[in-house]
Amino acid sequence: DREESFGIDESLKELAQLADTGGLMVVGSTYQKLPFPNPRTYIGSGKVSEIKSAIHALDVETVIFDDELSPGQLRNLEKAFGGDVRVCDRTALILDIFNQRAATHEAALQVALAQMEYQLPRLTRMWTHLERQAGGQVKGMGEKQIEVDKRILRTQIGILKKELESVRKHRKQYRNRRTSVPVPVVSLVGYTNAGKSTLLNRLTGANVLAEDRLFATLDPTTRRVQIKNRKEFLLTDTVGFIQKLPTMLVAAFRATLEEISESSLLVHVVDISHPLSEQQIEAVENVLSELDVSSIPKLMVWNKVDKAQDPQKIKLEAETREDVVCISALTGEGLEEFCDAVQHKVKDSMVWVEALVP
Ligand code: GDP
Incomplete structure (x- = not known):
């Protein structure tokens, strides 16, 4: 049902952006509509051959699937494509990116945890595969080894979870000092x-990384803002949303958002020039409604107005809306109004902020 609101093309475009963020160069994309996925190779055999030709023609090193693949499908596809072609799915790609971008200890722990949880169900086939290679002589050994490996992995997961908890507690203490x-x-x-x-x-x-990439900011980054004769405030960046966040990464993603529950104001930044901006707004608001932030004032910012098809129309509409400010972070347009709106909103919530002070 997700496909209805978020089409295949959009999903593949987002995947391409993710690949770019992960440091890969995208040379092409394709898809196939099937009544159900092929259990062995996910896609049909004709499609496998088609991709294989493209791999040779374009000297492809990696093939990324937009949906999660079973360990068997992964292996069969790698075998079918041959050579050193790496096959992975969206989840593995996002994990790679998280890994590259994990700047703090906490983020690194979260990523490591998600990676282990991703590996856990994937251990099984690996061992039965080895068993088959050994010609069945070691029958049963694989099974035992899987159990041992799973136990080790589960123990490691437990240790990581405890460490994560302790790191979070410390961060909270630090936050309390800050507030x-x-x-x-x-x-x-x-x-x-x-x-x-x-x-x-x-x-x-x-000097916060700004680039046309996903997850430019995995960890909340806080900076001081002091503009002209306005009151100073702290501005925190959070990790961005994506449409198809694999379920197993939701916890790690939410944990990075927990921090916003202690803000005086939430500024929801929207790319108003994006064709799917309305859906994106909804997705963000849905997640926000599930976090404990309903008492925090909100301000919506329609960004990239310079890039919009009809900037004038958008500006007029923004004026009719309460709590919406139109800006261009690129050209600087509307930033004074933005700061005034922040000032105004924050004044409303000042009592709340001071109530936090021990
Ligand atoms: P983030 O993921 O939300 O942190 O987004 P970034 O700040 O990394 O911006 C993503 C891309 O949009 C970058 O290429 C920016 O240069 C571009 N961008 C950001 N703001 C504007 C804007 O107001 N106008 C235009 N045209 N591009 C913008």
């Missing part, structure tokens, strides 16, 4: 590529 200073904390939330880091950079001159 004891009566400076409002403003959190940027929003879809990936909406322009959060660009806005942060623009306002602070901070």
Whole structure:
């Protein structure tokens, strides 16, 4: 049912952006509609041959599938494509990116945990495969080995979870110290590529990675903003949303969002030039409604107005809406209004902020 609101083309486009973020160069994409996936190779045999030709013609090193593949499908596809072609799925790709971007200890632990949980069900086939290679002489050994490996992995998962808990506790203590200073904390939330880091950079001159990539900011990054004669506030960036976040990564993603529950204001940054901006807004709001943030004031920012088809129309519409400010983080348009709106909103929530102070 997800396909209805988020089409195959959009999904593949997002996958291509993810691959780019992961440091890969995308040379092509294809899809196939089947009544149900082929249990052995996910796609049909004709499609396998087609991709195989493309691999040779274009000198492809990696083939990424947009849906999760079973360990058997992975192996069969790698065998079918031959050579050193690496086959992976969306989850493995996102895990790779998380891994590359994990800047803090906590993020690294979260990624390691998700990676182990991804591996756990994938151990099985690997061992039965080895058993078959050995010509059945070691029958039963594989089974035992799987159990041993699974036990080791589960123990490691348990240790990681405990460590994660302790790291979180410490971060909370640190946060409490920070909020004891009566400076409002403003959190940027929003879809990936909406322009959060660009806005942060623009306002602070901070050296936060801003690029046309997904997950440019895995860890919340906080900077001080002091503009002209306005009151100072802290601005925090959060990890961006994506449409098809694999279920097993949801926990890690949410954990990175937990921090926003202590903000004075949530700024929802929207790429208003994006054709699916409305759906993206909805997706973000759905997740926000599940977090404990309903009491926090919100401000919506329609960013990239410079890139919109009809900027004038969008600006007029924004004016009719309460709590919406139109900006371009790129050209700097609307940033004064943005800061005024933040100021205004934060003033409303000042009592709440000071109530937090021990
Ligand atoms: P984030 O994932 O939300 O942090 O998004 P980024 O700040 O990394 O921005 C994603 C891409 O959008 C980058 O290529 C930015 O240069 C571009 N971008 C950000 N803000 C604007 C804007 O106001 N106008 C235009 N045209 N591009 C923008």
